[in-house]
Amino acid sequence: xxxxxxxxxxxxxxxxxxxxxxxxxxxxxxxxxxxxxxxxxxxxxxxxxxxxxxxxxxxxxxxxxxxxxxxxxxxxxxxxxxxxxxxxxxxxxxxxxxxxxxxxxxxxxxxxxxxxxxxxxxxxxxxxxxxxxxxxxxxxxxxxxxxxxxxxxxxxxxxxxxxxxxxxxxxxxxxxxxxxxxxxxxxxxxxxxxxxxxxxxxxxxxxxxxxxxxxxxxxxxxxxxxxxxxxxxxxxxxxxxxxxxxxxxxxxxxxxxxxx
Amino acid sequence: xxxxxxxxxxxxxxxxxxxxxxxxxxxxxxxxxxxxxxxxxxxxxxxxxxxxxxxxxxxxxxxxxxxxxxxxxxxxxxxxxxxxxxxxxxxxxxxxxxxxxxxxxxxxxxxxxxxxxxxxxxxxxxxxxxxxxxxxxxxxxxxxxxxxxxxxxxxxxxxxxxxxxxxxxxxxxxxxxxxxxxxxxxxxxxxxxxxxxxxxxxxxxxxxxxxxxxxxxxxxxxxxxxxxxxxxxxxxxxxxxxxxxxxxxxxxxxxxxxxxxxxxxxxxxxxxxxxxxxxxxxxxxxxxxxxxxxxxxxxxxxxxxxxxxxxxxxxxxxxxxxxxxxxxxxxxxxxxxxxxxxxxxxxxxxxxxxxxxxxxxxxxxxxxxxxxxxxxxxxxxxxxxxxxxxxxxxxxxxxxxxxxxxxxxxx
Numbered sequence: 001x002x003x004x005x006x007x008x009x010x011x012x013x014x015x016x017x018x019x020x021x022x023x024x025x026x027x028x029x030x031x032x033x034x035x036x037x038x039x040x041x042x043x044x045x046x047x048x049x050x051x052x053x054x055x056x057x058x059x060x061x062x063x064x065x066x067x068x069x070x071x072x073x074x075x076x077x078x079x080x081x082x083x084x085x086x087x088x089x090x091x092x093x094x095x096x097x098x099x100x101x102x103x104x105x106x107x108x109x110x111x112x113x114x115x116x117x118x119x120x121x122x123x124x125x126x127x128x129x130x131x132x133x134x135x136x137x138x139x140x141x142x143x144x145x146x147x148x149x150x151x152x153x154x155x156x157x158x159x160x161x162x163x164x165x166x167x168x169x170x171x172x173x174x175x176x177x178x179x180x181x182x183x184x185x186x187x188x189x190x191x192x193x194x195x196x197x198x199x200x201x202x203x204x205x206x207x208x209x210x211x212x213x214x215x216x217x218x219x220x221x222x223x224x225x226x227x228x229x230x231x232x233x234x235x236x237x238x239x240x241x242x243x244x245x246x247x248x249x250x251x252x253x254x255x256x257x258x259x260x
Numbered sequence: 261x262x263x264x265x266x267x268x269x270x271x272x273x274x275x276x277x278x279x280x281x282x283x284x285x286x287x288x289x290x291x292x293x294x295x296x297x298x299x300x301x302x303x304x305x306x307x308x309x310x311x312x313x314x315x316x317x318x319x320x321x322x323x324x325x326x327x328x329x330x331x332x333x334x335x336x337x338x339x340x341x342x343x344x345x346x347x348x349x350x351x352x353x354x355x356x357x358x359x360x361x362x363x364x365x366x367x368x369x370x371x372x373x374x375x376x377x378x379x380x381x382x383x384x385x386x387x388x389x390x391x392x393x394x395x396x397x398x399x400x401x402x403x404x405x406x407x408x409x410x411x412x413x414x415x416x417x418x419x420x421x422x423x424x425x426x427x428x429x430x431x432x433x434x435x436x437x438x439x440x441x442x443x444x445x446x447x448x449x450x451x452x453x454x455x456x457x458x459x460x461x462x463x464x465x466x467x468x469x470x471x472x473x474x475x476x477x478x479x480x481x482x483x484x485x486x487x488x489x490x491x492x493x494x495x496x497x498x499x500x501x502x503x504x505x506x507x508x509x510x511x512x513x514x515x516x517x518x519x520x521x522x523x524x525x526x527x528x529x530x531x532x533x534x535x536x537x538x539x540x541x542x543x544x545x546x547x548x549x550x551x552x553x554x555x556x557x558x559x560x561x562x563x564x565x566x567x568x569x570x571x572x573x574x575x576x577x578x579x580x581x582x583x584x585x586x587x588x589x590x591x592x593x594x595x596x597x598x599x600x601x602x603x604x605x606x607x608x609x610x611x612x613x614x615x616x617x618x619x620x621x622x623x624x625x626x627x628x629x630x631x632x633x634x635x636x637x638x639x640x641x642x643x644x645x646x647x648x649x650x651x652x653x654x655x656x657x658x659x660x661x662x663x664x665x666x667x668x669x670x671x
Contacts, residue, residue, distance in 0.1 A: 041577060041599075044577065047637070048637065048639075048642075051639075052639050167639055168639050168640050168643070169640075171635055171638045171639070171640035171641070172640050174635065175625070175632060175635055175640065175641075178629050178631050178632050178635075179625065179628070179629050179632070182628065182629040182631075186629070186631040187631055189631075190631045190632075190634045191634070193634075194634055200634075200635075200638070203637060203638060204634065207636055207637065215556070215633060215634075215636070223631075224510075
């Protein structure tokens, strides 16, 4: 598996897209710092970008890589290799190279700006960790979609739909539900609703750091326990981990059964 | 008023030249404050040497100056009130007063001033108290440089740090109050000056006004109090250059205004509060040159607020800038700086060319269904906020800042 991981990783690092992705984050970081002149404000803007763009790029890239390297995969399958290690290797190769572009692309301008002397370093690290989690989750989801669909166009369609659903539509439905059932106690529902969507989950994680004063304005014991203590942070990270593990397991099962 | 002070201080000086000095210490002839006071003549000075004096219900019934050297401890042994001043022209200076009794029927205080004029209470340290300095029906006094550290846990069995009741023309400066119920409490007290105080970690309010008019409070810091600062049912109050910080909680405000008319709120800083200012039934208030930083809600308008003007303030990185619960707006917003403003300035006059709408649709939704706060900063919310901005349906459509500034207001 490590060999395949290494191969995919270096293959991707050499590819143009990784550089484009890296350059994009580099530019974003520099522009944000240049325009804002303030680290903590830049972190807020960055959060908005990360929770929308990272999943999108993760899904598209994952699907694209799977379809592009299909012939190579088939060649590998002819070798005496475990199927799970082939696909996991490829998956990790994509996810890690994407994460690396993200961390380096954003990290470099912020470090040059003086991140280590700033109090925003924890917010920023949290942001990067969330970004990595989102990459891992959405690349895994993309591999799932690609494994289940032979048709490229269909695969891309589903991938974009998935992103659209989790990034926008889900929140719309969520909001409608909350407003419709406003006569009932909703704090459990709203927390569960957040847990079920990795994008919302990462958003709350960052909110815990940035908008805590507003979040504490709502009366509710469960909210208070969740947002007021480290409990929220721990639960959110646990949920994010589950969100990584489940799709990865499905990749393993799916690839084992799939007929190439 | 100044003339009055000069007049009385000359009297005080003239009389002190003739006055005696009485020393109190544990090994002296006079070893208790009570005896010292009963032996003293008017305008004498009592000097209390370092030591511990277990006394309570000390009644200061003649004009005296009581000075503590090296902070002697007056221990009330939790039995009741410690000092009661019932004479004019009393000065208390440099005492360390502890263990005030707690009662559910009487408001025991460390120092109570009753129906007296021209008192000075300064450099006093109070600990383990019920009420700290309680001034009732007394005018023209000064409360300077005191430190009040309570250990209040519940609102029902704790008292206030500095309380004024029917007392006018009092100056309260450079005091430090923490861990009591209300840090500073004014009821029916007019023309008072509250300056340079720090009021922190109190159970209820850092500063609390009730039915008190024409007061000024400035350069104070209110931090991490249960519910911030409450100004209620008062007229013509000036609130200048204060700092309101980190008042977090469901019913927590930097400042709570209720039934306040004709006030001026200028140059204050509101930082990291759940709600910066909560306004209810308050009219003709001028908000100018205030900084609102990182609050949950910078300003929450609950209704019945007319003819207020919000001019030249900075709204920086608040989760919500303004929240309204109705569609009617009679308040003016002009020349503020909004960090969320996304317009442009083509003619480069420093004023944005597109008006800014400080009330977002999402704040309306959160008012209706508070749980939706969890969707804060979601892309979907940004989209609906944008569509509401283009054509307001739920928020007041005339609530605009027509001249949003491009750069921070500085003053």
